[in-house]
Amino acid sequence: MHIDRQHVFWASALPTLAPRSPLTEHRQVDVAIIGAGFTGLWTAYYLKTLAPHLDIAVLEAERVGHGASGRNGGWVVGNIAGLERHIGSLPMEQRRFCCQVLADNVDEIGHTLSRAGIDADFHKGGAIYAAARYRDQIAIQQDYLAHLHELGHSERACHWLNADQLAEKALFRNGYGGIYHRQVATVNPVKLVTGLADMVERLGVTIHEQSRAIAIGSGEVSTHGGTLEAPTIVCATEGYAERFHDLWRHVIPVQSLVIATEPLSEATWQEIGMAERPAFADASRLINYGHRTADDRLVFGARGTYRFGGKPKVDHAISDADIRMRRDLLVDLFPPLEGIKITHGWGGSLGLSRNFRPHVVLDRKSGIATVGGYAGEGVAASHLFARTLADLILERDSKLCRMPWAFTNASHRELLKRWEPEPLRWLAAQAITFSYAAEETLMKHHKSTPLLKPTLTRVNDYFASIIE
Numbered sequence: 319m320h321i322d323r324q325h326v327f328w329a330s331a332l333p334t335l336a337p338r339s340p341l342t343e344h345r346q347v348d349v350a351i352i353g354a355g356f357t358g359l360w361t362a363y364y365l366k367t368l369a370p371h372l373d374i375a376v377l378e379a380e381r382v383g384h385g386a387s388g389r390n391g392g393w394v395v396g397n398i399a400g401l402e403r404h405i406g407s408l409p410m411e412q413r414r415f416c417c418q419v420l421a422d423n424v425d426e427i428g429h430t431l432s433r434a435g436i437d438a439d440f441h442k443g444g445a446i447y448a449a450a451r452y453r454d455q456i457a458i459q460q461d462y463l464a465h466l467h468e469l470g471h472s473e474r475a476c477h478w479l480n481a482d483q484l485a486e487k488a489l490f491r492n493g494y495g496g497i498y499h500r501q502v503a504t505v506n507p508v509k510l511v512t513g514l515a516d517m518v519e520r521l522g523v524t525i526h527e528q529s530r531a532i533a534i535g536s537g538e539v540s541t542h543g544g545t546l547e548a549p550t551i552v553c554a555t556e557g558y559a560e561r562f563h564d565l566w567r568h569v570i571p572v573q574s575l576v577i578a579t580e581p582l583s584e585a586t587w588q589e590i591g592m593a594e595r596p597a598f599a600d601a602s603r604l605i606n607y608g609h610r611t612a613d614d615r616l617v618f619g620a621r622g623t624y625r626f627g628g629k630p631k632v633d634h635a636i637s638d639a640d641i642r643m644r645r646d647l648l649v650d651l652f653p654p655l656e657g658i659k660i661t662h663g664w665g666g667s668l669g670l671s672r673n674f675r676p677h678v679v680l681d682r683k684s685g686i687a688t689v690g691g692y693a694g695e696g697v698a699a700s701h702l703f704a705r706t707l708a709d710l711i712l713e714r715d716s717k718l719c720r721m722p723w724a725f726t727n728a729s730h731r732e733l734l735k736r737w738e739p740e741p742l743r744w745l746a747a748q749a750i751t752f753s754y755a756a757e758e759t760l761m762k763h764h765k766s767t768p769l770l771k772p773t774l775t776r777v778n779d780y781f782a783s784i785i786e
């Protein structure tokens with residue numbers, strides 16, 4: 319399936335590309351990569367850059383960028399989901415080092431793109447995590463900032479903005495204050511993933527589209543049309559993992575939906591600010607985030623959902639009701655947007671690991687690597703983790719190989735927990751969503767509920783401690 323240009327704003331102005339040839343033969347290569355999203359393509363890029371003699375082939379079930387890489391919200395975050403689980407118990411010096419690696423990753427993406435001449439609208443405007451709707455959000459965001467510092471993020475990377483400082487960056491309906499995170503950029507992800515594919519092909523990597531992996535074993539991966547024999551096989555299938563491999567038991571798809579407005583007039587931008595084009599989110603456990611695009615629209619995503627049975631979202635279109643709900647949330651943040659036209663709405667699946675943290679696993683015994691579990695923060699992380707995997711495969715003694723998320727001496731089966739069977743997963747997802755929504759409603763209506771509110775907060779803090 320093509321990236322749907324009617325629904326996905328990022329693809330709407332780009333030319334339609336001719337499909338690449340599927341795999342139709344038996345080939346021997348050094349590395350076979352399954353999945354042509356950011357993880358698969360960055361892995362190919364770093365392997366080929368560091369070891370140009372390697373013969374590398376990428377198999378993609380559909381087209382380049384079919385998965386989350388071709389349909390995300392475009393944030394490039396100097397952080398990873400579940401960071402605390404990886405580094406929470408390390409000494410402060412090591413925590414700071416890990417945070418620095420994550421922060422530097424954003425700049426490295428920018429430098430690599432500019433060196434390679436890939437125009438993906440990379441723009442480093444930082445991100446605002448705002449208390450933008452209710453007073454209660456101030457304490458939530460201040461606690462979060464303390465948590466970021468405790469984890470090892472520097473004061474320079476993340477600091478507090480009071481209401482006036484926030485207003486200089488963005489004019490929210492109730493801009494009480496917020497966190498400014500310097501190490502966040504934004505991109506057009508479709509330009510990025512297609513630019514990456516062209517770049518790795520120029521380096522000599524073969525990409526086979528419409529080549530679905532249907533069986534994998536130690537040293538071999540098969541499609542309906544052919545087979546790749548390779549000592550190293552990389553599974554970079556994330557939220558689109560299929561049953562040819564048991565990774566789907568450890569990483570499940572969660573749907574995430576995004577909208578784009580029409581280009582906004584200069585007068586509207588005067589009313590909502592964002593001259594520096596920062597990314598923004600407001601304090602909500604239900605998640606919302608957006609940014610001002612290179613062509614002066616707002617792209618805004620909110621509220622993930624889990625589908626019974628862990629089915630990935632294959633098509634791109636979303637319903638009118640889903641678009642309306644996100645539009646209303648956006649207008650709630652920025653009232654001058656009332657009446658604005660929403661031109662695009664799309665969705666896809668991200669990968670959530672049962673360990674609630676991303677991983678790079680190279681099982682040297684079987685030669686099979688699995689990378690991902692990024693949750694909603696994989697645009698930058700996929701670059702760092704792919705680079706790490708390339709170093710692991712090439713047995714380079716780099717600092718990346720010593721990161722707490724990199725493993726070489728076990729398989730994903732030993733390192734990653736398995737998800738519970740249905741209906742448990744679905745019921746848990748419903749309970750968490752309901753509880754988060756109830757807490758948000760109380761905050762919104764400033765309800766004085768002396769027992770209910772603190773109880774809900776405690777329950778939701780507990781949920782968050784499990785899944786965030």
Ligand SMILES: Cc1cc2nc3c(=O)[nH]c(=O)nc-3n(C[C@H](O)[C@H](O)[C@H](O)COP(=O)(O)OP(=O)(O)OC[C@H]3O[C@@H](n4cnc5c(N)ncnc54)[C@H](O)[C@@H]3O)c2cc1C
Nearest residue numbers: 353355356357379385386387390391392393531695696697
């Ligand atoms: C709507 C949405 C918004 C998001 N917003 C952000 C954001 O703003 N910032 C951020 O950091 N992250 C965001 N994410 C997450 C981010 O996009 C992903 O973490 C990242 O793109 C993952 O890249 P990947 O290459 O690992 O996986 P994917 O891009 O999902 O690629 C996996 C590929 O594997 C292929 N595949 C699957 N099975 C097979 C098979 N059997 N054979 C061959 N190929 C196969 C699929 O077709 C797919 O192309 C968002 C995700 C979604 C869905």
